[in-house]
Structure formats: structure tokens, C-alpha cells
Amino acid sequence: MAKAREYSDPSVYNAHHTRFEQEGLPHGQTAWLDRARQVAEILAQDAAQRDIDNIAPRAEISLLKSAGLLKVLGPTKYGGGGETWETGYKVIREVSKGDGSIGMLLGYHVLWSTTANVVGTAEQQDSAQEIIIGNNYFVGGAVNPRDSDLKITSDGDTLTFDGHKNFNTGGVVSDLTVLEGVLEGTEDHMFTIIKTDQPGIRFAHNWDSVGLRLTESGSVKIDNVKVPWADALGWDPETKRPITDVLGIPFASLLLPTIQLVFSNFYLGIAQGALDAAAKYTVKGTRPWPFGGDNKDKASEEWYILERYGTYRAHLNAADALADRAGAETAKVYAEAGQHGSTIIDSQATLTNVTTNGNGHTNGHTLSGSRSAISARQRGELATLVASAKVVTTDTGLTVTSGIFEMLGARATGKKYGFDRYWRDVRTHSLHDPVAYKKREVGVWHLLDEVPEPTWYT
Known part of the structure; x- marks a missing residue:
């Protein structure tokens, strides 16, 4: 228990x-x-x-x-x-x-x-x-692609989800949970949204990592969770198959660059918060160094402290601009596909759902509805821009959150100040997927003009 x-x-x-x-x-x-x-x-x-x-x-x-x-x-x-x-x-x-x-x-x-x-x-x-x-x-989510897929079985008009996920962000404090798995006898993935408070959802309460300690990202057991076929997102409850068409255009795979940019934005916010908190401490609490030969009355007058704050602020400003650019482009792609925020604005077109099978390949399924398809190239260019933001916010976030201590002094390492949490938070989540692969994606696009194929992490 x-x-x-x-x-x-x-x-x-x-x-x-x-x-x-x-x-x-x-x-x-x-x-x-x-x-x-x-x-x-x-x-x-x-x-x-x-x-x-x-x-x-x-x-x-x-x-x-x-x-x-x-x-x-x-x-x-x-x-x-x-x-x-x-x-x-x-x-x-x-x-x-x-x-x-x-x-x-x-x-x-x-x-x-x-x-x-x-x-x-x-x-x-x-x-x-x-x-x-x-x-x-x-809403929380039990969708960790590195774990085995949840097993989904069908019995008449009911689906049953079973399995285990090592990571389940926010589930313990959620009202609803997103589940994802593979229908038995197929390679087709399926999403659904369920009530969290039910006997078949059992949290281990074992999240105790060095950073992001309040995200409740521990493991969860999914045991005999029943879902009506009508709640299988993008599936036909009569035919028990994904709703299909001939387009095969990867709109639904936009979920992946969309969440990757979510990551970049909280990395960036954490780093910006770290620098702001450090500046307040430096002005009020950091003592000037008395043995430098160019002694100052205040730490805020010391050239190396001013230089370091200026360097970090400049890099954060650049990361901020890149994240804004990627965010604007993401909103543009959704709008061109017929969505404004969460609201459909185009009532004529159809939507293609590209799911990803266990080998990283995609299966094209079109969902009848009111959204327009986007091209693979358009989706890929957005993913590359998002990858660029991920590279910059990861590198800058780690540099800033670890470097602020040089402008604070030894007393600022006191646990009560919590300056270490900024680095711990960025370091913990930036291991979610290796940023080296994001660098490679950007390099392939720049050198060979090839956009990345959709995967669970791209």
C-alpha cells in the first residue's frame, strides 16, 4: 500500500x-x-x-x-x-x-x-x-514513452487500461488524468481522459528527486480502468478503428513540439527568477571583497559582479526573444490549422491524426472535424525552431542557475535562501530527453535541409 x-x-x-x-x-x-x-x-x-x-x-x-x-x-x-x-x-x-x-x-x-x-x-x-x-x-498525465505502453483491451463498448508508469506528472493533485496506450492486437496508440479519483489509479507517492520536488511526478499503477469506447480520442466507437482518410498529414504530432516548448519556457522562467532573486540578495546582502586591490564600498559596485550580471541578463534576453519567436510560430501554425487557443475557428476541414508506433514510425489517421491539415515540412520547421529554443534555454538555464552563487558569496548557500533550488529544478527536468539530440536536429536541418521525423520527443 x-x-x-x-x-x-x-x-x-x-x-x-x-x-x-x-x-x-x-x-x-x-x-x-x-x-x-x-x-x-x-x-x-x-x-x-x-x-x-x-x-x-x-x-x-x-x-x-x-x-x-x-x-x-x-x-x-x-x-x-x-x-x-x-x-x-x-x-x-x-x-x-x-x-x-x-x-x-x-x-x-x-x-x-x-x-x-x-x-x-x-x-x-x-x-x-x-x-x-x-x-x-x-489535468495530469500518465504518458511516459520510455516506459512500456499501457495495455488496452476491448470488451464490447468498453476499453480497459492496465499497466505501470514510472513518471506521472501532477497526478496526485489532479482532477483528471490523460492515459495513453496501445490497443491489444494492433500497433495503434490511443489517448483518453479519465477521472483521477478512482480505485484503478494507485499512486506510489515516491517522487523524491533533487529538483522540481513539488511536481508529484512519481509512479502510478493503472489497474483495470474502464473507459467507454466513445472516449477513445480520435477513434470510431462503431468500427473500433481510428477515423481515417487519405491525407496522412501530421497535425496530431504537433503535441510533441508543443510540449517541448512548454519545457523551454519553464526552464527560462526558472533561470529568470534565479537571476532576479540573486540581484535582490546582492544589493542587500553580498559583502564587497576587501582584497582585490580595487576595493569598493558595495558589492554592487564591483566590476566582476556587474560584468557577470550583465552577461547573464544578455543571454537570458536572447533566450527570451527566441522563446517568444517559437511561441508566436506555434500559435501561427495552430491558427493556420483552424485553431485559436482551444477554440476551433474553421468549420469545414478535416484533421489528420498521426500516431507513433513503438518503432518511432507514424501511422496516418484523419479525424473528421473542423481543422485543416498542415504539411510535414511546416510541422518539421516548427519542431526545429522549438529544438533551437530547447538548446538555448537548457544551456542558458544551467549556466545562470549554477553561476549566480559567484555573485552572492558563501552565506547565500544557506538552505533557508533556497538559491540551489533553481539549478536543481532545471537540472532535473533537462534530463527528460537528451538535449544533444535537439542540437543534432538543428544541425541536420541547417546542413542538409532535412526536418526531423515525428517521434515521442520531437
Whole structure:
């Protein structure tokens, strides 16, 4: 049996809950980013202590809920913000400045909450958004491609999911969970969204890594979870097959570059938060070095400290611009395919769902609905731009979060300050998939003009 888990108490944020609920949802990107900054400031106040305590972040998820941030991409007809991925990425980045764990949870939620938009039919998309946005649900996901696929068996109108995943981000504090597996007797992958609170979902509560300690990314056992065939995203419940057409264009594989850019944005936000926190400490707490021969009255006047802050700020500014460019391009591709945020805007076309089999090859399936196909080249060029952002934000994030100590001094290594959590957070998640492969993808594109093939990590 899993050990009992301690959860943070949502009532600690009651004053903020009341204020945000009275103010309602933001309108426009500027207002959404201002709301995200307010949440980041609240989280930053005790982020170091919460990292030490390592308590499941039910309260912090409740803060995201009352602030409306879970709804940023949701359709307005169900009470969502109706924003595009360009805004969504920036919101993730802002929250991550205050707490990398909560920024990561928000990022994964935004991706998983839009899964049906990409791999489901128009009807499934609408139904999923009504449930998720209408109820302000937080969505986790048990979709770790490095583990064995969940086994899916069919019995009449019911599907049964069984298996184990070593990583399940946010599941412990989620309302809904995305499952993915392979239908028995085929190589076809299937996504569905289920209620988390059920006997067949058993969490091990074993997440205890050096970083991102509040993401609840431990293992989960999926045991005899029943799902109606109608909830298999992009499948025909009558024929028990993916809804097909002849196009074979990889729209649904956009899920992969979309989430890779989620990663880049919380890496970047963590690094930006680290540099901002370091600057405040340097101004107030770092003592000048008295043995340098060019002694200053304040540490903030020392040339090497100014030079280092300037270097880090310049590199973060460059990473910020690249992430913004990739975010804008992602939003553009979705818009050209007929989506604005989570809302379909083109009611005539069809959508091709390219799933990936166990060998990394793709199977083309078109879902009847209201989205236009995109070309493999268009999808590949976006993936390459996202890979560039991943390279830069990983390298810059690790450099900044480890380097800030040189401008802080020995006392800043005190556990109570929590400066180490920034590096631990970036280091932990940047091992998700080797950044060397992202560098190779960019190199192949530049040298040979070849875009990467869709895989679970590209």
C-alpha cells in the first residue's frame, strides 16, 4: 500500500482566492501576464521552505485555479480565456519565476488539457473543453514513452487500461488524468481522459528527486480502468478503428513540439527568477571583497559582479526573444490549422491524426472535424525552431542557475535562501530527453535541409 500523503492546505491562500474570484478572468495578453506575475510573487514568498517541506501542492493548484490560469487557452463559451499558445507559454514562464515546480505543473496541464483538440474529433474536443474549463479541473498525465505502453483491451463498448508508469506528472493533485496506450492486437496508440479519483489509479507517492520536488511526478499503477469506447480520442466507437482518410498529414504530432516548448519556457522562467532573486540578495546582502586591490564600498559596485550580471541578463534576453519567436510560430501554425487557443475557428476541414508506433514510425489517421491539415515540412520547421529554443534555454538555464552563487558569496548557500533550488529544478527536468539530440536536429536541418521525423520527443 502507498503511504499516506500530506497535502498543503488551500485555505492558506483564502485572501488571494477571494480577490482573484472577485476580479474575474483577465482579458488580453497583458492582463494575463500581470495575473501570472501576481501568482509568481505569491509563490516566491515561501518557495524555498515549501521545497524543503516537500508537501503535495494541493494549495498551490488551488491558487492556479482561483487565479484562472488553468483556463488561459480555454474556449470563452465555457468560461475560458480564449488565448493562444503565444500567451500560454508566457504565462507558464512567469509563474515559473516564482516556483519552478508549480510552473511545470501549469505547463503540463495546459498541454494535457488541450489533448483532445489535437488528437480528438470535433465533438470530443468540445466535450473535453466543456468538462475541463467548465469545472476548472487540473489535468495530469500518465504518458511516459520510455516506459512500456499501457495495455488496452476491448470488451464490447468498453476499453480497459492496465499497466505501470514510472513518471506521472501532477497526478496526485489532479482532477483528471490523460492515459495513453496501445490497443491489444494492433500497433495503434490511443489517448483518453479519465477521472483521477478512482480505485484503478494507485499512486506510489515516491517522487523524491533533487529538483522540481513539488511536481508529484512519481509512479502510478493503472489497474483495470474502464473507459467507454466513445472516449477513445480520435477513434470510431462503431468500427473500433481510428477515423481515417487519405491525407496522412501530421497535425496530431504537433503535441510533441508543443510540449517541448512548454519545457523551454519553464526552464527560462526558472533561470529568470534565479537571476532576479540573486540581484535582490546582492544589493542587500553580498559583502564587497576587501582584497582585490580595487576595493569598493558595495558589492554592487564591483566590476566582476556587474560584468557577470550583465552577461547573464544578455543571454537570458536572447533566450527570451527566441522563446517568444517559437511561441508566436506555434500559435501561427495552430491558427493556420483552424485553431485559436482551444477554440476551433474553421468549420469545414478535416484533421489528420498521426500516431507513433513503438518503432518511432507514424501511422496516418484523419479525424473528421473542423481543422485543416498542415504539411510535414511546416510541422518539421516548427519542431526545429522549438529544438533551437530547447538548446538555448537548457544551456542558458544551467549556466545562470549554477553561476549566480559567484555573485552572492558563501552565506547565500544557506538552505533557508533556497538559491540551489533553481539549478536543481532545471537540472532535473533537462534530463527528460537528451538535449544533444535537439542540437543534432538543428544541425541536420541547417546542413542538409532535412526536418526531423515525428517521434515521442520531437
